[in-house]
Amino acid sequence: MAIRERLSGNEAVATAMKQINPDVVAAFPITPSTEVPQYFSQFVANGSVDTEFVAVESEHSAMSACVGASAAGARVMTATSANGLALMWEILYIAASSRLPIVMPVINRALSGPINIHNDHSDSMGARDSGWIQLYSEDNQEAYDNIIQAIRIAEHKDVRLPVMVCMDGFIVSHSVENIELLETEKVKEFVGEYDPGLDTLLNPEQPVAMGPLDLPPHYFEHKRQQAEAMKNAKEVILEIAKEFEALTGRKYGLFEEYKMEDAEVAIVVLNSTAGTAKEVVDELREKGVKAGLVKIRVFRPFPVEELREALKHVKAVAVMDKADSFSAAGGPVFVETRAALYDAETRPVMISYIYGLGGRDVKTDDIMKVYEDLLEIVKTGEVKSVYNYLGVRE
Structure with missing residues (x-):
């Protein structure tokens, strides 16, 4: 129980x-x-x-x-x-x-x-x-x-x-x-009980070295x-x-797909922001908008093939990063997600959002703006900016 x-x-x-x-x-x-x-x-x-x-x-x-x-x-x-x-x-x-x-x-x-x-x-x-x-x-x-x-x-x-x-x-x-x-x-x-195996420092029958000098050979x-x-x-x-x-009874995978079966626009995100984004997805679905969400649970190892399969049918995707990699090429989750889609026969337009740095609040209105940007891309076919900052005073 x-x-x-x-x-x-x-x-x-x-x-x-x-x-x-x-x-x-x-x-x-x-x-x-x-x-x-x-x-x-x-x-x-x-x-x-x-x-x-x-x-x-x-x-x-x-x-x-x-x-x-x-x-x-x-x-x-x-x-x-x-x-x-x-x-x-x-x-x-x-x-x-x-x-x-x-x-x-x-x-x-x-x-x-x-x-x-x-x-x-x-x-x-x-x-x-x-x-x-x-x-x-x-x-x-x-x-x-x-x-x-x-x-x-x-x-x-x-x-x-x-x-x-x-x-x-x-x-x-x-x-x-x-x-x-x-x-x-x-x-x-x-x-279960932990079985460290034979290769431990306290096993006198099989002496081992831990963290030794490891040269080119x-x-x-x-x-x-x-x-x-x-x-x-x-x-x-x-x-x-x-x-x-x-x-x-609780199901976990490499990531969670939320209303992705027929999604035309989607957000990829980590951690607690997914809960906020799900509220926005529900609101958009009530209006007939085919919005979805992918919440990555396992970032290492990165789920390349699985993520490619989940996103290949979507028309436009925004990847939201709560960290900036200062690469001038988008946040770390964006870069890896975009790379995962490279070999797909059909792949969505992808844009990057850096958000929430230093505890800056992200609200449903902020998430809604991201989906609105994606819908505009689908409608016009035009991407005004691939690398974006959300909720910052420019």
Whole structure:
């Protein structure tokens, strides 16, 4: 029997961590992720978990401790945001290249500077090529569900890569919503006991080195293995999602298609903005407009073939990025989505919108303007601007 609760996103994530009961959590506070280790430390203090909680002096140290514990064979988790993620930068790559299945909630926040504690995706988008799998969460329920699935994904024998579970700072992390929790016993059964295998630092029968100097004779091959593991992750993510659906009735894929069956115009977006956009899609549908939405859940590995199939019949698509890549070629999600459509026999006109930087509100009126721009493109065949900024004072 599912447990009905009212939790903030941070509480939901910390509760999932409690039910998983990892061996080690090493963390350092930073807004808006601070509550995750704070709540979890209370579970440690009251005996709800038997996790070794390591309070460190920085996020660089937090990820370093996670790497050491994971290399020793422990199931390991942490959490961070923005500048904290940036301070981990060096160790993010080490965790991924060492094939360590660490799971980390990333509570998305603008990456300085100027310093800003509010939501955008510049932190996790900056880390998109670090070798971590990235899952994105529209709401509290999806954040909770993604954390539980992330453990299985990271630890799968064909993957063995770290996973970020991203959710929007304050918008999701501090907002209280109704949520369905699994019973702890079911969570434990679903994630199972962690089997680190033989290649751990604490196995005297099979000595190994972790993070050694890797010169030209072998470095390229190790990177190729990482790339193959990321490719494998796509199928593993879908397999685990099917198991999770059988357990909960909640269905997850690489992305969600909302009213896309006959859509002529569509938006591609991440995280909580999808909820706002769905309201606009419903309003347009009531007026007879064939509008749709694709909400990307899995950004790494990027769902190239699947996204191409979902969008190839649409006439015009807007990709909305809550991060600017400063490439003069559009935001990061736009560039990858556009590239995915390159080999399609028929493909839509695509335009890019940068929006919401530093926590700038995005409202239904803003989303409606995007759809109106798409409808104008379909009507006239004219694209006035491929690269656009939404809701900014020019």
